[in-house]
Amino acid sequence: MADWHWQTWQGQEFLTCELLRPWPHGFFTRQFWPQPPADLVAALREEATVQRVKQVHGNRVLTPAALPQDNRPVAMAEADGLVSDRPGQALWVCSADCSPVLIGDRATGQVSAIHAGWRGTAQAIVPVAVGQLQAHGSRLEDLVVAIGPAIAGAVYQVSVEVAATVGRTLIAEAPDDDAALIAQLQTWENSPVLSDQTPGKARLDVRLANVWQLVQLGLSPNQVAVAPHCTFQEPGRFFSYRRTGEKQVQWSGIVSDHSGSC
Template sequence: MNNNDSSLWQWQETDNGNYLTCQLLKDWQHGFFSSHFQGKLPEMLVKHLNPSASIYRLKQIHSDILLSTDKVDFLKQDADLVEGDGIITQKPLQSVWAASADCTPVLIADRATGKVTAIHSGWRGTASKIVPKAIDLLKSQGSKEENLLFALGPAIHGKVYQVDKPVAIKVLKTIINEDLEDNLIIEKGYQLNHQPILPDEEENKVKLNVTQVINLQIQQQNIPVDNISIAPYCTYQTPEFFFSYRRTKQKNVQWSGIVSL
């Protein structure tokens, strides 16, 4: 099965610019917004999805912290932005958002309950298994694996994302469930489906495909492959549509959001 089917992804045109949608999430108002919307926060972007939806976003810290919208409401009494990297809706018409510049934005929808989740997962979040933890949390709230749908948005591609081997090993350990020495984990990583890592010409470096690690993490949680779709765009290699911190070293972001049914 192939969850890299680019035909599932479409550009939506607005007066402000273009944003991406994924056919897998067609029943939900959602969008992976491009750099055309620079400087616009979810408070403004939500009008492209549903102006009636309430807005939830976090102060992202590259963690595995997942919060319900109820918990965000409770914690917001003490701070403007609550820290964390994933939000799960509890009520209809709640929009949840993730900001990214090379990290993978993950939007999850439950076709039985209508609830949705937005996650920011860079290599640190991926190493701490934020997406598998979200699946466990959703299941504890009544979701079933076969009803969960995953759209993995534009992120830096493995072919251009050089990291130190210790970083790759930390991330690979989340999908290689064997007690192996570090050098064998790298070797095993080269053999896995979807090429989560690729060789690099520089010593002690590899190329890391974080999105494909997340893809494998999701599949290892008994999610059907057909329930996962990966955006066919690399933030680093598509400067006309996406910010990339790796490319420019500037702290710009693009937002991804989804509204609960």
């Protein structure tokens, strides 16, 4: 299991992952709200150029070259992931209960930042981002992935239909019946789907669904780390839309290197 560490900036803590140590990166907490990435980038690398998108719960992944030159909020492209195309780019995503996913390529220094809620995960946004990295020369064996603080499966109640929609990305020949699919997934060790006492409901761990997608792509489990923090269960550190219904977020970012020295 990869080590996670708290770092201090401006008297507040943000989280880093040992797997991503070669890259300036961080999963920021609610204490930094409402500072935008333009302010938070100084905690990582002050001179890095800030890149972000308007998140829409899809699976579109862009490079900064595809973004509007005027990157004000009104001009931001709609997407839920970014892949760097040159060094010194700080890629940012925001989340409350959804999974912030940061990826680094140890051979090229290239990085990706992804917002993966259940909708994006059902559309395989993380494999889409990996595919874009591969299109730019990455090899699966060189990638490392950190999945930041998000809502834990034990407390994330969803409909059976939602759980089955995500589950179908994990089973090549999935049964048509949602209940049968859920039952099959629940037999797995470290399953992303847990039982729920309420009829028609299940518990879904979106973080683990993304881990399974990555492993099925060909990454080894030791290339992927999941933060041991739940946004819903740690109100002192994290915003949670499921807990409060308020549209407040924490930011996660990573700075590209592209030198091939990571």
